[in-house]
Each structure stands twice: as structure tokens, then as C-alpha cells.
Amino acid sequence: MTLKPGDLLAAVQKDVRQARATIRARRSDLDETIAEAEAAVERAREEAAATSGPELVLEHWRRHAAEAAPGVASTPWDDWVVEPEPSDDEPSLYRVGSVEGGVPALVPLLDAGHLRVIGKDMATADAVVDSLLVRIVATARPGSVRISLYDPRRLGAGLGGFHALSRPGLLTVYGVEELKDLLGSLDRDIRRIQRDVLGGGHSSIAALAASTGRRPEPWQVVIVQSPVRGFRDDEVAHLESVMHAGAACGIHVICRDAPLADAPGIETVEIGEDGTVRTSMTGELRVTVEPPPANLVRDVCERAARWVGIERDPPRFAELVPHRFWGETSAPGVRAPIGEDVDRYEPVEVLLGDDPVHALVGGPPGSGKTNFLYALIGSLSARYSPSELEFYLLDFKEGVSFARLASGRTDKTWLPHARLIGVNINNDREFGLALLRFLGRELERRGAAAREHEVTKLEELRAVDPDGHWPRIVAVIDEFQVLIQQQDRITDESLYLLNDLARRGRSQGIHLVLASQNVGGVQALWGRGAILDQFTLRVALPKARRILADDNPAAQQVARFCAVVNSESGARQANRVARLPDAGAAGTFDVLQRELWQRRPEHLAPPQIFDGAHVPELTSVPSPPPGEGIVGQLIDLAGSAATVRFDRNPGRNLAVIGTRADEAYDVLSSAVMSLARGHAPGSAEFVLFEGEPNPQVARLARWLADEGHRVDLAAELPEPGDRQVPVYLALFAVDAATARSAPLRTAVRRLAEHGPDGQMHVLGWWRTVDRLRADVVERTGPVRTIDAWVALDVRDSELTSLPGGQLQHWSPRRRRALFYDQRAGNTPQPIIPFKVLSDTTSSTPEGM
Structure with a gap:
């Protein structure tokens, strides 16, 4: 049906009139309701005035004030x-x-x-x-x-x-x-x-x-x-x-x-x-x-x-310790209080589990970073047994922060949860890399077990394999930036392993706690956002830089004795400010460690210790098999010996290169003494040659004789030939003698080339690679007759003519050496030479 324009207008006008009438009716009803309400209120007021009186009205307002402004919000000053x-x-x-x-x-x-x-x-x-x-x-x-x-x-x-x-x-x-x-x-x-x-x-x-x-x-x-x-x-x-x-x-x-x-x-x-x-x-x-x-x-x-927090005493360390030790399971993760919330006076907890997985801790010197780490380690250790939680602890700065957790001269206790403690390793980045390699292998081992049981994470693995040993692992690396601050092979491999552990550690219960005085200076780390993205737990001590988000200034405002704990990668809304206890004072962590040590399982071994300031003793290493010499200690988690096997194969000789005479004598003496310990008396012969007079050689000769071995202090070198028993020729400062005698140089060359086939082996010390080449290489070219060497204060660019010399990056440093054995097929490795000869008047080598 089609409406005409006039009809449509009439219909609209009718609707408008009806709507107006409805509005007037509703308004009238509303006015009536309002009038009734006002009348009721007025009657109530009149009744209240008639029945209550002014005093009761005032009392009513006082009660209202007490509810809306309780306590001192409304209390008179005198009260x-x-x-x-x-x-x-x-x-x-x-x-x-x-x-x-x-x-x-x-x-x-x-x-x-x-x-x-x-x-x-x-x-x-x-x-x-x-x-x-x-x-x-x-x-x-x-x-x-x-x-x-x-x-x-x-x-x-x-x-x-x-x-x-x-x-x-x-x-x-x-x-x-x-x-x-x-x-x-x-x-x-x-x-x-x-x-x-x-x-x-x-x-x-x-x-x-x-x-x-x-x-x-x-x-x-x-x-x-x-x-x-x-x-x-x-x-x-x-x-x-x-x-x-x-x-x-x-x-x-x-x-x-x-x-x-x-x-x-x-x-x-x-x-x-x-x-x-x-x-x-x-x-x-x-x-x-x-x-x-x-x-x-x-x-x-x-x-x-x-x-x-400016003048208030911090909470006591004892407040972090539960009444019952080792009462919690680490299957879903580990959590522990580390301090008190400055606003709500309740514990602030740190969690390491599926989220957050890893932690980044920062604070300049004197801000309390080490104290925080003590609080964290102590609080976790009190809640989880050594079968639930293991610590691997490294400190790259020059100090002994974690040394207190190991057995000492006066305090023989040690933290039962610590499986590895490394201190004073600021010059031994290789040891940090060794830890990351170990954690990488452990990650693979756990992953293989999870695949075998058809599960995806540690909590599930523990459920299906309750008899297995699957503790949570927390690796704490203080001043970790030392590990990755140089542009070399160690940094490249460390970053690769850190990235792998950061990504996959979540599922296998391996957690990293990286601490630093200045994270902002670690360019290698900030250039790899994928690594930092995994460290969602951030702990910023006063004045810390680059720990929290760029728009989060809380670390610049937090008071001393406090830390900003943030579990959302440093976002401002996740800040919690914790007041920290003094966890390192006498009567705090040491008392807890003693109590935990007394509760340790009988079968539990003490932690492995690596102290970069300690020189190991040869007597701490088991005697090697016959024909195997020890030249130093590898920088690895086990403290393994660096050994050279001497057999009839070509090139089975050893060269020690460098100008540090004391260390050179120690390396050669270690090799000779360990060979002597491996051979029964009479089953090997030793020839000692002095290019320059030194009393240490005489002391070594006396020690060999006392052990029942045949030893010859020779002025000339023997001719190569087939021998009934191995003959080891230790040539001390040989280049000083060959520089004066061409026949002697020829004799050294012939022994290095033909000696091993007849069981005669050269173990010599040369001051430089050029002097070594002059003695053992007849014409120009690389050294081929000596395939095991130890370099002391020799730069990497000087080692290229040696076997394996093109494969390393080496910065010489005191009481460290670079070791390579072509038979092992590895790249050159840093070692710690043993100190076996003393400058005292003792007639025997130190420690033997």
C-alpha cells in the first residue's frame, strides 16, 4: 500500500501528540513521587528533632566520622x-x-x-x-x-x-x-x-x-x-x-x-x-x-x-628461614622469601619455575648484590633438600663471595646443595664456559629422559620416574659479563649456550641467575634480545642500570638495604620493593649452613671447588698409567689432569715454550715426576740435560733416584736407537746450549725425529717458538716432530707454525698455559701448571 505525503505527515503528527501526552502523565507521576518522598523526609526530620535532641544528632555525626575517618584520621591531637x-x-x-x-x-x-x-x-x-x-x-x-x-x-x-x-x-x-x-x-x-x-x-x-x-x-x-x-x-x-x-x-x-x-x-x-x-x-x-x-x-x-628504609633496621635473616627444614618439593619450581615488602610488611618471594624461569640481578659496588645472593641461596636451601635442589655457583670478580659455602681451614662445613663452587675466576673465563657446557649436557640428558618417558617437562618426568634423581638446578654466575665481554671464541660459544639454556631450561628445570655490577656495559648480551627476553625476573639494587625497563626509574629511587623485585621483565607496574636482611653477617648464613650440613645425607660428597687463585699440587692427581705424563690441570669442572701419552708413534715428544723459567721448570718437572710415578722402578730411564745450571734440576735428579729410577745428569745427548725400556730426555733451557753448539742442535733434531720409534722421547723447554723451530726443523716450515706442546707467555700469533697453533685465541697470563696434544685432536686448552719445585732449601720437590 502506498501512502500519500499528506497521509504520512498526519500519522507522524498523531504519534508526536501521543508521545507528549505520555510524557506529561509520567512527569506528573514523578512529581507526585518526589513530593511524597520530600514530605516523608520532612516528617522524619521533625520526628527526629522531637524525639532525639541535638546531642543525639551530634552523636550520630561523630559515629559517621569514626567510620569514614577511623583512627588518627579524625582523632584530636591530644589523644x-x-x-x-x-x-x-x-x-x-x-x-x-x-x-x-x-x-x-x-x-x-x-x-x-x-x-x-x-x-x-x-x-x-x-x-x-x-x-x-x-x-x-x-x-x-x-x-x-x-x-x-x-x-x-x-x-x-x-x-x-x-x-x-x-x-x-x-x-x-x-x-x-x-x-x-x-x-x-x-x-x-x-x-x-x-x-x-x-x-x-x-x-x-x-x-x-x-x-x-x-x-x-x-x-x-x-x-x-x-x-x-x-x-x-x-x-x-x-x-x-x-x-x-x-x-x-x-x-x-x-x-x-x-x-x-x-x-x-x-x-x-x-x-x-x-x-x-x-x-x-x-x-x-x-x-x-x-x-x-x-x-x-x-x-x-x-x-x-x-x-x-633509610633508618629502619632491615629484617632479620632468621625471618627467611622456615621452622621446618627441607619440607617443600621443587617439582613445580622453587620459591622463597628474600625480604620484606616496604609497603605491606609481608614477605617478598622470588620464584624460579615455569614463569619466571631465569633471573637477572644488578647493582653497583656496595649496593648489596652479594648480600641478596646470600639471602636467596640461604632461603632456598632451607626449604628444599639437596635431592630437590642443586646449586652451581661461580664468582668472576676478585673475591671469595661463594668460598664461604665450601669447607675452609677453620670452618669445615659446606653447603649441602652446592655441587660446584668457583671463585676468583676473573681470569679464567674458560671455567665459566666449562660450566655452561656441563649444563648443556645435563639439558640434553634430561631431554632424552623426558622423551623416553613421553613427557615434556621436569615436573612430569619426576611424576613418571619417582626413583630418578631430577633436582632443580640453579646456576648463579656473579659478574657474568666477564664471560662474554671479549670478542673471541669463548664469548661466541658462551652466548650460544646461554641462549640455548635460556630457551630450553624452562622445561628441564635448569635455571640461571646472572648477576652483574653493570649489565648496561655488556654489549654482546644486549645485542641478543632473545636471551634477555627469557630473564623475566629482574632484581635491581639501588642505582642499578639496565636491569628494569627503560621507563622504570625505581632502581634510582630505592633506598639502601632494599631491592626492586620485578617478575615482568622490569615493567613498572610489577615493581615490589623489598627490604633485605643482612645475610652475610656472623650468626646468620654461617649458622644456617652449619645446621644444614649436620642434616646432610651420609653419601653426599662435598662440592667441587675451583679457586683461580690456588695453584694445584701434583700429589692431588692420581698416578697415571705407564708412559703418560701430566703437564698441568685442565680448567674444567672435574679438575682433570692434562696428560701426554708417550709411545712409539712419530712426534711423541713434548715442547714447553716461554720465558717464565719457574713455570717452565714446573711443567717439565711435572711431566717427568708423573712419568716416574707411573713406571715401576727400573722400567724406565731418565736423562736430565741442563742448558743453563739450575739447582732445581739437581733436586729433581735426587728425587728420581730416591724413587728407584735410573737417572743420568748428562752433558751430552745420546744417539737415537731402539731401547729396551722407555728413555725420557728432559732438556732444561736447551736453546741456551744449542745456540752455542751446532752439533748439539743436530742431536736434538735427530732425537725429536727418530727417538720415539726407539722409545726415546724429548721433553724440552725453549724460550721462543723460533728457537724451537731452529732446533727441530731442518729447513723452513712448520714443526712436525713435536705434536704436544705447552705455551706459557707466548702470544697466539707466534704459535701458528706448531701443530694446532692456528686454532686458538690466547692471552698469556701468570700461572696459566696453553696446552695442545695432536693425538687428542682437540683445540688448544688452557691449563694450570702444577707447582712442584720449591725455591727453599728443601732437598725434595714441593708436595712430593
Whole structure:
């Protein structure tokens, strides 16, 4: 059916008339309802006035004040204790004075809005602000309220009693020309909180705290005093925009004498010309302002400063230790408290499991990094038995931080959970690489077991293989940046292994804790974001750099004895500030270690120890098989011996190269003495040759004779030939003699080339590679007749003519050598020469 235009218009007009009639009817009903409600309220008021009396009305308001402003939020000054405890229930109103009858005059602020103080009576305005602030500081948890002051007229003197809060950073005073900086900082905080903290999920910080039970951001109270010239229009506009969005973000402004427009959420305190004070909440009732006593302000602020951590004693280490040792399982992960939350006074725990998996710890010297590691290791050790948790501990700095966890001269106890302790390894990056290789092999072993049992992670593996030994492994590497700070093979392989362990350690229960004084300087690590992405647990000590996110300045603000613990890769909203105990003082960790050591399983062996400052003894190494000489100790987890096998194959000779005479004599003597220990008396012969006189050679000859071996101190070298028993020719400083005698040089060359086939082996010391080549190479070319060598203070570029000399990167250092044996087929390896000959008057080699 088609309507004509006139018909359509008539229909619309009819609908409009009907709608108007309906609205009038509903409005009439609403007016009637409102009138009835107002009449009922009026009757109730009349009844209350007739039956209650003024005293009961006042009592009703007092009860309301006690509920909305509990404790010291509304208590008169005379009733305060010296150091009031924060209220368990956060107040919504705060007392600034009283009205007739002693009823508290209350104003809102935190999580409510802002305060505007109008009037020229500066003393009364100060009293209002001081009263409000002291009650806020007293009722809020210390550290949960930060105050900013812009007071260009008096340069901060208006809050003189509150300046104790400046020490822990709870009060910041802005200068005359810094209003723009203050408002800009508030702008950035508002945007950050809206984006990163609220994220569209909650309307305000207060709503978020009510939902989660945890407040992620402190309140900010901003006091703005008008300058003498007054506020400019742009400054007022900027201030109003901050106030509009700030309350939801926990930012509240107390503004004095600013021409602000009336707006919801702004409470006004108006001071009249005659000194009368009225507030928005009290209406026409006159308010008597009650300034706080100066000593009370001082006591409250001093207490808050102490409790934030500047002067308060840290928690005791004993508080981290459970009443029952080793009562928890590490199957789902390990967790332990390391300190106390500075805001909520509850334990702050560190978790290592499926998430977070690994931890990054940072802090400059003196910030408490080692103390934190002690707290972490001790707290975990007390909760998990050695069958549940194992530690591998390395310290690259020059010190003995972890040495206390091993058996010492006076304290024979050791931490039962420690399987490896490495100290003073700042010059032994190879040992750090050895640990990463071990962890890589353990990762593969666990992965193979998981595949065999058709599971994917350690918790499942432990469930299907309860009789297996599958503890969680926590590897703590202090000053780890030393391991990867050079551009060489060690750094390349270490980064590869770190990346592999960081990615796959989650599933197999292997966790890394990397600590550093300055992570920001580790360019190799920051260039590989995939590694850092796995270290979601971040612990930043005071003034730490590059540990937290770039927009998270908490480490620059945290007080001493504290640490920022963040399990979300350093994001600001995940900060928890923990006050740390003194875990290294006498009577703390040492007492715990002694108790745990006494509980250790009988079969448990002490940890492997590697001390970079310790020179190992040859007697600590088992005697090798016959024909095998020991030249030093490998830098590996087991402390294995570096050995050379002497048989009839060509090239089975040994060269020691370098100018450090004491170490050269030690290496040659170690090889000779270990060969002697492997052979029965009479089953080998030893020829000692001196290119330069040295009493150590004579002492070695006496020791060989005392052991029952045939020894010859020769002035000339024998001719090569087939011998019934092996003959070992130890040539000390041989290049000094061959430089004077061409026939002797020829004899050395012939022995090196033909001797091994007849069981005659050259073990010689040359000062340089060129002198070695001159003695054993007839023409130009590489050295082919000596395929095992030990280089002391020889640079890698000088070793290219030796077998394997093209395969290494070597930086010479004291009491370290580079060892290569072509028979083993490996790349050259650093070793620690044994110290076996003494400079004392003893007639026998040291340690033998």
C-alpha cells in the first residue's frame, strides 16, 4: 500500500501528540513521587528533632566520622600516641578541624579528588594543609604516599616540619621556575598509568587495588602555591587538565589561591576576611581549624622515613628461614622469601619455575648484590633438600663471595646443595664456559629422559620416574659479563649456550641467575634480545642500570638495604620493593649452613671447588698409567689432569715454550715426576740435560733416584736407537746450549725425529717458538716432530707454525698455559701448571 505525503505527515503528527501526552502523565507521576518522598523526609526530620535532641544528632555525626575517618584520621591531637600505627582500614575522609559541638570537620582527598584552599590568611591555610598531610602520612603505609611541593613564595618553607620525608624521596620540592617541569612529570605519569597500569581494564587505581588486593602505584599528593605574579592562563589550563585525569591515577592536587573553575571532585576550603573557615562538606557551619603540634608532625615524618628504609633496621635473616627444614618439593619450581615488602610488611618471594624461569640481578659496588645472593641461596636451601635442589655457583670478580659455602681451614662445613663452587675466576673465563657446557649436557640428558618417558617437562618426568634423581638446578654466575665481554671464541660459544639454556631450561628445570655490577656495559648480551627476553625476573639494587625497563626509574629511587623485585621483565607496574636482611653477617648464613650440613645425607660428597687463585699440587692427581705424563690441570669442572701419552708413534715428544723459567721448570718437572710415578722402578730411564745450571734440576735428579729410577745428569745427548725400556730426555733451557753448539742442535733434531720409534722421547723447554723451530726443523716450515706442546707467555700469533697453533685465541697470563696434544685432536686448552719445585732449601720437590 502506498501512502500519500499528506497521509504520512498526519500519522507522524498523531504519534508526536501521543508521545507528549505520555510524557506529561509520567512527569506528573514523578512529581507526585518526589513530593511524597520530600514530605516523608520532612516528617522524619521533625520526628527526629522531637524525639532525639541535638546531642543525639551530634552523636550520630561523630559515629559517621569514626567510620569514614577511623583512627588518627579524625582523632584530636591530644589523644594521639607518639608513633601512631597505620590504620588497617584506609580512611576516606580526613579531619582538618571541628565544628560547633566538637564534631570533626572532614575533607576527602586520597582516591576521591582534589582540594582547593581559598583565602589570604596564610597561617590558617598552612594549618589546614598541615593537618591534612600529617593525618595522611600517619594513616598510610610508609612509602605509599609521595608529596610534591611547588611553593615559589617561600621556597618550601611552608612544609618545614615535613622535610624529614625528603631523605627517602617521599617529599620533592620544586623551584620557582619548575612548575612546568612538575606538571609535565604529572602528565607523563598519568599517561603511563592509563596505558601500562590500568590498560582499559579498570577505571582507576582505587578500583584496581580493590579488585587485586594490591596497589601498584603510590598516591601522589601535589601541593601548588600560587606565585606572587599569579598563575598564567596556560598554567591554570594545564593544572586543570591534570586535576581532571589525575584522581583516577592516584594523583591529588591541593591548590592554594588558583583561579580554578568549580568542578566535580574538588573540595573547597574557604577562609574569609574575618578568619572564618567553611568547607564544601560543612556548608554554612563555621569550622575551627586545628593546626597540628610541631613535635607531632616531626615524629610522624621521622617514623615514616625510618620505616621506608633509610633508618629502619632491615629484617632479620632468621625471618627467611622456615621452622621446618627441607619440607617443600621443587617439582613445580622453587620459591622463597628474600625480604620484606616496604609497603605491606609481608614477605617478598622470588620464584624460579615455569614463569619466571631465569633471573637477572644488578647493582653497583656496595649496593648489596652479594648480600641478596646470600639471602636467596640461604632461603632456598632451607626449604628444599639437596635431592630437590642443586646449586652451581661461580664468582668472576676478585673475591671469595661463594668460598664461604665450601669447607675452609677453620670452618669445615659446606653447603649441602652446592655441587660446584668457583671463585676468583676473573681470569679464567674458560671455567665459566666449562660450566655452561656441563649444563648443556645435563639439558640434553634430561631431554632424552623426558622423551623416553613421553613427557615434556621436569615436573612430569619426576611424576613418571619417582626413583630418578631430577633436582632443580640453579646456576648463579656473579659478574657474568666477564664471560662474554671479549670478542673471541669463548664469548661466541658462551652466548650460544646461554641462549640455548635460556630457551630450553624452562622445561628441564635448569635455571640461571646472572648477576652483574653493570649489565648496561655488556654489549654482546644486549645485542641478543632473545636471551634477555627469557630473564623475566629482574632484581635491581639501588642505582642499578639496565636491569628494569627503560621507563622504570625505581632502581634510582630505592633506598639502601632494599631491592626492586620485578617478575615482568622490569615493567613498572610489577615493581615490589623489598627490604633485605643482612645475610652475610656472623650468626646468620654461617649458622644456617652449619645446621644444614649436620642434616646432610651420609653419601653426599662435598662440592667441587675451583679457586683461580690456588695453584694445584701434583700429589692431588692420581698416578697415571705407564708412559703418560701430566703437564698441568685442565680448567674444567672435574679438575682433570692434562696428560701426554708417550709411545712409539712419530712426534711423541713434548715442547714447553716461554720465558717464565719457574713455570717452565714446573711443567717439565711435572711431566717427568708423573712419568716416574707411573713406571715401576727400573722400567724406565731418565736423562736430565741442563742448558743453563739450575739447582732445581739437581733436586729433581735426587728425587728420581730416591724413587728407584735410573737417572743420568748428562752433558751430552745420546744417539737415537731402539731401547729396551722407555728413555725420557728432559732438556732444561736447551736453546741456551744449542745456540752455542751446532752439533748439539743436530742431536736434538735427530732425537725429536727418530727417538720415539726407539722409545726415546724429548721433553724440552725453549724460550721462543723460533728457537724451537731452529732446533727441530731442518729447513723452513712448520714443526712436525713435536705434536704436544705447552705455551706459557707466548702470544697466539707466534704459535701458528706448531701443530694446532692456528686454532686458538690466547692471552698469556701468570700461572696459566696453553696446552695442545695432536693425538687428542682437540683445540688448544688452557691449563694450570702444577707447582712442584720449591725455591727453599728443601732437598725434595714441593708436595712430593
